[in-house]
Amino acid sequence: MNIVPHDHAFGRDQAIDAAFQPLDAPTDWDAVIRDAAQINPEALIAELRAGEPYAVNELNVLKTWRLNTKIRIAHRYRRGLPQHDKHTCASCGVRASVPTITREWRVGQCLHCEEMPMLFPAERMDRGPLFVAWDSASGTWGLAWQRGGVGDRDKTAAVVVIGFGSYWDAYASLIAPMRFATIYSRACPPGTSVDAGALTPAGELFQQTLPLTPERWVAFCREQMKKATPEGVEPYDWEIRQACDSFFGKSQD
Ligand SMILES: [Zn+2]
Numbered sequence: 462m463n464i465v466p467h468d469h470a471f472g473r474d475q476a477i478d479a480a481f482q483p484l485d486a487p488t489d490w491d492a493v494i495r496d497a498a499q500i501n502p503e504a505l506i507a508e509l510r511a512g513e514p515y516a517v518n519e520l521n522v523l524k525t526w527r528l529n530t531k532i533r534i535a536h537r538y539r540r541g542l543p544q545h546d547k548h549t550c551a552s553c554g555v556r557a558s559v560p561t562i563t564r565e566w567r568v569g570q571c572l573h574c575e576e577m578p579m580l581f582p583a584e585r586m587d588r589g590p591l592f593v594a595w596d597s598a599s600g601t602w603g604l605a606w607q608r609g610g611v612g613d614r615d616k617t618a619a620v621v622v623i624g625f626g627s628y629w630d631a632y633a634s635l636i637a638p639m640r641f642a643t644i645y646s647r648a649c650p651p652g653t654s655v656d657a658g659a660l661t662p663a664g665e666l667f668q669q670t671l672p673l674t675p676e677r678w679v680a681f682c683r684e685q686m687k688k689a690t691p692e693g694v695e696p697y698d699w700e701i702r703q704a705c706d707s708f709f710g711k712s713q714d
Pocket residue numbers: 550551552553554555556570571572573574575
């Protein structure tokens with residue numbers, strides 16, 4: 462048996478890799494709906510009940526949502542109810558939306574797009590001034606930066622990354638720093654957790670030749686993740702530095 466050394470760099474590299482990976486492969490919901498007649502909802506309900514009570518964590522959120530969705534698809538099939546709505550999904554603009562997902566989406570959403578955020582979970586959703594945007598110049602999905610200030614001179618806006626293949630590829634890249642902060646901070650002693658905002662520093666980002674390709678963005682993020690998590694950091698170091706910076710008005714972003 463080989464013993465793997467679990468040092469700081471090893472753990473950090475694992476957290477960096479995990480930040481860019483989905484929890485699991487996306488479900489082929491078109492195939493599930495196509496084979497709805499084969500689903501045994503009673504067996505799935507028994508499977509769902511067998512796991513109760515569920516601890517609240519991202520794996521269980523995904524598992525219970527998937528089981529509930531399959532049970533619902535099976536029951537709609539048995540009752541002859543439609544599996545698709547007349548609207549196109551508001552997120553991807555490609556697939557047909559699902560009739561039951563209307564609580565937050567006026568025109569509905571498809572199952573693929575409802576599942577995706579569960580595959581890229583982050584407890585800390587402090588995405589700051591970055592957001593997913595369609596770049597009409599290149600005809601691709603990208604990440605944009607917009608920050609409003611008190612006066613016009615404090616406002617910044619830029620297209621930061623272009624060239625993603627889909628909305629969800631861009632989303633996964635947007636969320637990666639927040640996922641890293643979530644995953645890495647779980648293993649940290651109290652007070653030494655990393656702050657997601659420190660992972661996309663405006664100063665260093667705007668020194669790059671923008672817009673970046675998706676590959677350059679990943680490389681930039683990986684570099685920042687390493688820089689923001691040195692070994693042997695002092696407890697509350699980040700909060701103290703932030704408080705000092707804002708007190709002396711030196712905060713860059
Ligand atoms: Zn969709």
